[in-house]
Amino acid sequence: MKLSIENLSFKTANTNILSDISLDVEANSFIGVLGPNGAGKSTLLKCIYGVNTPDKGSVFFENKNLLTMPRKERARKIAVLAQESGSQFDFSVEQVVQMGRYPHKKTLENYSKADKKIVDETLEKLNLTSYRNRFFNTLSGGEKQRVLIARVLAQEADFIILDEPTNHLDIGHQIGIMNIVKNLGVTVLAAIHDINIAALYCDNLVVLKQGQIVTSGTTNHVINKTTIKDTFNIDVDVYQHKTCGKNHIAYNLN
Ligand SMILES: Nc1ncnc2c1ncn2[C@@H]1O[C@H](COP(=O)(O)OP(=O)(O)OP(=O)(O)O)[C@@H](O)[C@H]1O
Numbered sequence: 527m528k529l530s531i532e533n534l535s536f537k538t539a540n541t542n543i544l545s546d547i548s549l550d551v552e553a554n555s556f557i558g559v560l561g562p563n564g565a566g567k568s569t570l571l572k573c574i575y576g577v578n579t580p581d582k583g584s585v586f587f588e589n590k591n592l593l594t595m596p597r598k599e600r601a602r603k604i605a606v607l608a609q610e611s612g613s614q615f616d617f618s619v620e621q622v623v624q625m626g627r628y629p630h631k632k633t634l635e636n637y638s639k640a641d642k643k644i645v646d647e648t649l650e651k652l653n654l655t656s657y658r659n660r661f662f663n664t665l666s667g668g669e670k671q672r673v674l675i676a677r678v679l680a681q682e683a684d685f686i687i688l689d690e691p692t693n694h695l696d697i698g699h700q701i702g703i704m705n706i707v708k709n710l711g712v713t714v715l716a717a718i719h720d721i722n723i724a725a726l727y728c729d730n731l732v733v734l735k736q737g738q739i740v741t742s743g744t745t746n747h748v749i750n751k752t753t754i755k756d757t758f759n760i761d762v763d764v765y766q767h768k769t770c771g772k773n774h775i776a777y778n779l780n
Contacts, residue, residue, distance in 0.1 A: 534583030558728035601629035626680030
């Protein structure tokens with residue numbers, strides 16, 4: 527098992543935000559985390575990538591404890607797209623993407639030709655080459671998101687955590703980015719709001735509600751009328767996608 531989360535709990539002064547989360551993720555699989563606003567998706571991801579310290583439980587990646595791993599070693603293993611990546615970046619697009627190479631560098635070591643090649647190729651892959659000298663702060667929401675995804679890709683980690691990767695992206699870019707991530711063939715854990723996008727790309731889904739796992743498993747096991755109603759309080763029709771055969775939903779008018 528690539529990633530193993532065992533009995534993970536996280537609480538603030540007086541509230542349990544996550545209760546007893548256990549989850550096993552197979553190597554090179556794409557796992558989607560679904561759930562309503564405030565369910566605990568970001569908190570769970572933050573516990574895994576080390577921004578939150580869980581009160582209880584463990585997180586093992588390749589049989590190593592992520593919670594006690596030195597920060598830089600963890601950064602070599604996990605690339606993260608956080609939900610709020612800050613508009614504080616007073617850097618060019620190229621510099622932001624280059625930051626993805628930082629975990630691979632020793633203290634004061636300069637970026638090598640190989641690093642620069644990876645940055646160039648990543649910019650090209652995301653159609654961002656013409657933006658390389660633009661300042662991050664001047665970009666549109668969707669452009670910023672693509673640059674932050676480029677930084678994740680440039681890190682070349684074999685575990686990627688994405689908190690709402692399709693945020694701000696038009697449907698063309700949503701599909702484009704998800705295709706790229708899917709084709710990397712690495713382990714991906716992503717919080718996703720769009721159920722049909724999640725169904726299309728994820729091998730397995732986990733549904734969180736009020737800090738607990740409601741259900742998990744294959745997309746066709748998880749996506750059904752009852753689970754969607756219980757989780758999001760909406761009525762949907764469930765149909766099978768013609769090409770991939772996975773369950774999708776259509777919203778109903780009330
Ligand atoms: N440090 C904190 N202090 C207090 N409450 C917190 C803290 N971190 C998270 N929470 C609360 O925990 C709950 C889960 O938050 P989280 O950001 O994980 O939700 P989410 O499922 O990612 O939601 P969304 O879909 O809106 O992004 C929310 O009610 C949030 O207000």
